[in-house]
Amino acid sequence: MKKFWLTGFLILASVFIITGCSNNTNTEEADGKQVIKIALSDEVNPPFLYTDDQNNPIGYDIDYLKEIENKLPEYKFEYTFGEEESNLVGVDTGKFDFAINWFFKNPEREQKFLYPTREYGYSMTSLVTKTDRNDIKTLDDMVGKKFPPMSPSGGLRSILNGYNEKHPENPLTIEDIDHPSNADNLKRVDERKADAIFLNKSTFDAIQKELKLDLKISGIVSKEPIFIVFNKEHTVLAEKIDKATLELNEDGTLSKLAEKWFEVDFFKDIDYINEKSFNYEK
Structure with a gap:
């Protein structure tokens, strides 16, 4: 009888452990911070995202994420390069917390993923x-x-x-x-x-x-408008990043990043961009 109860306890414990692992990809910590796993596309798209001579990710997307990380000190961002469709599968299954690659909204993706309300830039x-x-x-x-x-x-x-x-x-x-x-x-x-x-x-x-x-x-x-794509269970994370993105937009940080990488503030309308003689040949 004791053996029966012990076996049952171990089965239940294993179920709880497996369930917990499947629903939480970011349980490990670094320096007391919660690690957020981010998928980057290996099909780079300058100046949104590409790599420097040391193969480190750089560009508008990375500068934006650094600003977000500064505003949310409870998190530590970790990046992984991968093929775009594989990245999206990873977000869907919980391997990654979110993916960034100037994603547009479309009905198919909105069924699978959690989109924030605030865009972080424009294409x-x-x-x-x-x-x-x-x-x-x-x-x-x-x-x-x-x-x-x-x-x-x-x-x-x-x-x-x-x-x-x-x-x-x-x-x-x-x-x-x-x-x-x-x-x-x-x-x-x-x-x-x-x-x-x-x-x-x-x-x-x-x-x-x-x-x-x-x-x-x-x-x-x-x-x-372009968006981060979140795993659907990460509502709290999405809300925090959404709020931080709004603050970065209102204080002019995102406009400065746009001018740094694109030489134009794409948060303003197309008429403004044309008035500034946006150089399409660059």
Whole structure:
């Protein structure tokens, strides 16, 4: 009988231990602080995120997270690089507390993850064409024309899907591909195999520095809010970071970081950016 009760106790104890481990990824401590595990995308996107000569992460995202960490001294941030989709799976399963990689909101991700109410920055979406083309400046101009293939679940695709929902009589034609290469797609436009590519301005800037293709940004379509993506159970963490982000926005810190990394305060509207002669060629 004693053996039976001992066996039962051990089973119950193991259940509690397993349950506790599955619901809490950040139980370890460093210097008395709670460790927060953060997933960074290894497909870097300067100036949001890239690495220095010592392979340390730098950029707007990292400076923002350093400001957040300073405001929340009870936490210590630890970073891990990984493939974006694997990072999101890790956030969903609790391997990571959150991921950061200029994520847009879309219905599919909002079902799986916890989004804060406050964006931490903006991505400038643009149309990139051959330098000799002046007929494409807006999404309306792409009706009946060809885009390179796009991921069906990406944030940029969700913007185009939204356009098609508003324009069912004249939708954009979009070809699906699971793992598109931005470099290859830009080459398609350069070779006139596609009319234009819809891309984040910063992504184009980074690739163009390497490839030096005969391409230009023909028009800025929008500025899209970008967010951290949290595990759904981390409501307290998300609320604290949300509050800290608001404070950083109100005291001008985020505007200063935007000007540092992008040479423009993207928290202001597009009219302001155009008035300041935002240099699309950089």
